[in-house]
Amino acid sequence: xxxxxxxxxxxxxxxxxxSVKARKVIIKGPRxxxxxxxxxxxxxxxxxxxxxxxxxxxxxxxKELAAVRTVCSHIENMIKGVTKGFLYKxxxxxxxxxxxxxxQEGGGSVEIRNFLGEKFVRxxxxxxxxxxxxxxxxxxxILEGNDIEAVSxxxxxxxxxxxxxxxxxxxxxxxxxxxxxxxxxxxx
Amino acid sequence: xVLSQFRFVxxxxxxxxxxxxxxxxxxxxxxxxxxxxxxxxxxxxGVSRKQMNFKALxxxxxxxxIPRGLRPGNLRKAWEKQxxxxxxxxxxxxxxxxxxxx
Numbered sequence: 001x002x003x004x005x006x007x008x009x010x011x012x013x014x015x016x017x018x019s020v021k022a023r024k025v026i027i028k029g030p031r032x033x034x035x036x037x038x039x040x041x042x043x044x045x046x047x048x049x050x051x052x053x054x055x056x057x058x059x060x061x062x063k064e065l066a067a068v069r070t071v072c073s074h075i076e077n078m079i080k081g082v083t084k085g086f087l088y089k090x091x092x093x094x095x096x097x098x099x100x101x102x103x104q105e106g107g108g109s110v111e112i113r114n115f116l117g118e119k120f121v122r123x124x125x126x127x128x129x130x131x132x133x134x135x136x137x138x139x140x141x142i143l144e145g146n147d148i149e150a151v152s153x154x155x156x157x158x159x160x161x162x163x164x165x166x167x168x169x170x171x172x173x174x175x176x177x178x179x180x181x182x183x184x185x186x187x188x
Numbered sequence: 189x190v191l192s193q194f195r196f197v198x199x200x201x202x203x204x205x206x207x208x209x210x211x212x213x214x215x216x217x218x219x220x221x222x223x224x225x226x227x228x229x230x231x232x233x234g235v236s237r238k239q240m241n242f243k244a245l246x247x248x249x250x251x252x253x254i255p256r257g258l259r260p261g262n263l264r265k266a267w268e269k270q271x272x273x274x275x276x277x278x279x280x281x282x283x284x285x286x287x288x289x290x
Contacts, residue, residue, distance in 0.1 A: 002223065004223075007192070044192065044194075046192050046193065048191075048192065048193075054192055056192055059223065
C-alpha cells in the first residue's frame with residue numbers, strides 16, 4: 001500500500017543555521033560545520049521558515065517511509081554534533097598483559113602495543129575531524145568530534161583492532177571497548 | 189501545521205495539458221479520481237470534461253476557488269469571473285510558449 005503523504009520536521013535551535021539544496025544538508029554551529037548528502041534517497045527535504053527542516057515522502061511504500069525518520073535523525077545528530085559535539089570514552093580491559101596505547105600525530109592516530117603480549121603493533125588512524133587523547137583515568141581514552149558517524153566509526157576501528165584470534169572469546173575478554181557515549185559540552 | 193511549498197494537486201488547480209489530443213490547452217482539476225487520475229474540465233479552452241492521468245498534466249501556479257465537482261456551466265462562469273485566462277497570459281510560462289510560436 002502506498003501512503004499518500006508522510007512528513008517529519010526538525011526544529012533548528014538558536015545559534016545553528018541550516019541550509020538545504022538538492023538533498024544536500026549543511027549545518028553550521030558554534031563547533032563547526034557539517035555537510036551530509038541524502039541523494040541516495042527519494043525524499044523531499046525543504047526548509048520551512050528559517051528554523052525548521054521538513055522531510056516529506058509522497059506515495060511511499062513501507063521501506064521508503066522509513067527513510068523519512070532516519071533523515072530527520074541524521075539531521076538531529078548533525079545539530080547535536082555542531083552544538084555539543086560527541087565524546088566517546090573507551091577503556092582498555094586486560095587480564096594479564098597491560099595494553100599500552102600511545103596517541104600519535106597530536107590526536108590523529110593511536111598505537112596499541114602489548115595486546116595479549118603480542119609483538120605486533122596496531123596502528124589505528126582516526127577519521128578526519130576526530131581527535132583522540134588519553135584521559136586522566138587509568139586505561140581510558142577519549143574520542144571527540146562533531147560527526148557522530150566519524151566518531152563512532154573511529155571507536156569501532158579501535159575496538160575491532162583488538163580482537164582475539166584462535167582463542168575462546170568468552171574467556172579471553174581483553175580489548176578496548178566503548179564505555180560511555182556522551183557529548184563534549186556537558187548537557188544538563 | 190507546517191506546509192511545504194509545492195504546487196499541489198487540488199480541486200481548482202489549473203493545469204497545462206502537456207501531451208495527448210488536447211496538448212497545449214488549460215484545464216481545471218475538478219475532482220481527484222484516484223492516485224493517478226483526475227477529473228478535468230476546460231469549458232473556456234476547448235477541453236471536454238474527462239478523466240486525465242496526472243502524467244499528462246503540468247500544474248500551473250493558478251488555483252481557482254471552486255467547489256468539488258462543479259458542473260461545466262458554472263465552471264465557465266467561475267473561470268471568467270476569476271479571470272484565469274488573464275492570469276495565465278501574464279505568466280512567464282505562457283509568454284515563453286507564445287514566443288516559441290512566433
